[in-house]
Amino acid sequence: MRITVNGAKGKMGQAVxxxxxxxxxxxxxxxxxxxxxxxxxxxxNPADIVVDFTRPEIxxxxxxxxxxxxxxxxxxxxxxxxxxLKQIEEWVKETGKGCFIAPNFIIGNILMxxxxxxxxxxxxxxxxxxxxxxxxxxxxxxxxxxxxELMSEVKKGYNSNTRDEVANVEGARGGxxxxxxxxxxxxxxFIASQExxxxxxxxxxxxxxxxxxxxxxxxxxxAAAKHIKDRAELIYGLEHIL
Numbered sequence: 001m002r003i004t005v006n007g008a009k010g011k012m013g014q015a016v017x018x019x020x021x022x023x024x025x026x027x028x029x030x031x032x033x034x035x036x037x038x039x040x041x042x043x044x045n046p047a048d049i050v051v052d053f054t055r056p057e058i059x060x061x062x063x064x065x066x067x068x069x070x071x072x073x074x075x076x077x078x079x080x081x082x083x084x085l086k087q088i089e090e091w092v093k094e095t096g097k098g099c100f101i102a103p104n105f106i107i108g109n110i111l112m113x114x115x116x117x118x119x120x121x122x123x124x125x126x127x128x129x130x131x132x133x134x135x136x137x138x139x140x141x142x143x144x145x146x147x148x149e150l151m152s153e154v155k156k157g158y159n160s161n162t163r164d165e166v167a168n169v170e171g172a173r174g175g176x177x178x179x180x181x182x183x184x185x186x187x188x189x190f191i192a193s194q195e196x197x198x199x200x201x202x203x204x205x206x207x208x209x210x211x212x213x214x215x216x217x218x219x220x221x222x223a224a225a226k227h228i229k230d231r232a233e234l235i236y237g238l239e240h241i242l
Contacts, residue, residue, distance in 0.1 A: 001225060002029045004047040004071070006062060007054035009033040012076060015214040016051050016221060023222070038062060042069030049225045052077055056138050060084055063099060067091045072228045073099040074221060078142030080236070089234050098228040102238045103142030105220030109194070110239050112209040113147045116196040119205060120151040123198040126158050127174070127181040131193040139184035140175060143194055146237065148177040 003020050007013040008031035020026045029047045032038050042050070042065070050066040056079030066073040068091070080088075080101055088099050104110065120126060130144040151158075158179035167173070174183040195208035211217075220238050227241050235241070 001025060001229060002027050002046070002048045003225065004028075004030045004032065004038075004041060004045065004050045006032045006038055006050055006052040006066075007077075010053055012053035012214060012217065015217065016053065019215070019218040019222075026222070038065045039069055042066070042071055047071045048229055049074055051075075051221060051225065060087070063088055064091060067095040067097045067099060070095075070097065072097050072225075072231075073101075074224045074228060075099065075101045076105060076217070076221070078103055078145075079138060080142075085234065085236060092232055092234050096232045098231045098233050098235070100224040100228040100235045102220065102224060102236070103146040104192075105217045105224065105238055106192075106209070106211055107220055107238070107242065108216070109143060109192075109209045109211070110220075110237075110242060112194065112196070112207055113143070113150055114239060115207050116147055117150040117154060119196075119198050119207065120154045120158075123200055123205070124158060124161065125199040126151065127183065127197045129183045129185065129195050129197070131185040131187075131190040133190050133192075134186050134188050136186060139186065140182040141184070141192070141194070143192070144182050144184070145177065147194070147196060148180045148182060151180060152178045 003026055005013050005016050008017055020028045030041045030045045032041050050071045051074045052062050053076045059077045059079055063073055092099055128144050130141045164173050174181040192211040195206055198205040
């Protein structure tokens, strides 16, 4: 499988490059980063898959370049809206190339989200705290948003019994997603961690996942690439192929 890595100079990009170069059956075709042209790369060096770990503000431009450049896309960049996904579905139909987007490619993280969705059936009060390194530019993380989306499929509205009415510092209660409070921590020492806190009278439940090495993303990235290579469809979330 011929792979081009977009965002190759970033920490995630470098992890993908290293994995592709040392894994049988995978061939690194090109590395693209800021200042390079993804469209030109695909024209000069055709690839089966482009793995994209770049920045949210160029997410749609990159997906369009990949699909119309004749490759399938495996995207770990976050920030996609429902409107974005509808547009990408149209591009997939037009090009016949598939796109696999995942807020997180770590299998343990996907399990954490599924466990949280199940627990949400039994709790009214829930908050999400996500921890990332200081260089992550967007917040909250795509994983936190995806977790909140999954829990919102179970019920609409959380924390209705919380009396947080007086703000001494605006924003101290975090962001709000259908009543679920989302908190983002950015500091050195973390790669990516998330905990989902559920509370009830006399108890609380914590579901947590910690990523301590970016190599943990690689099995999910490769599984997504193998799945989407010859499929003209849009898939959002690694849980759909586990």
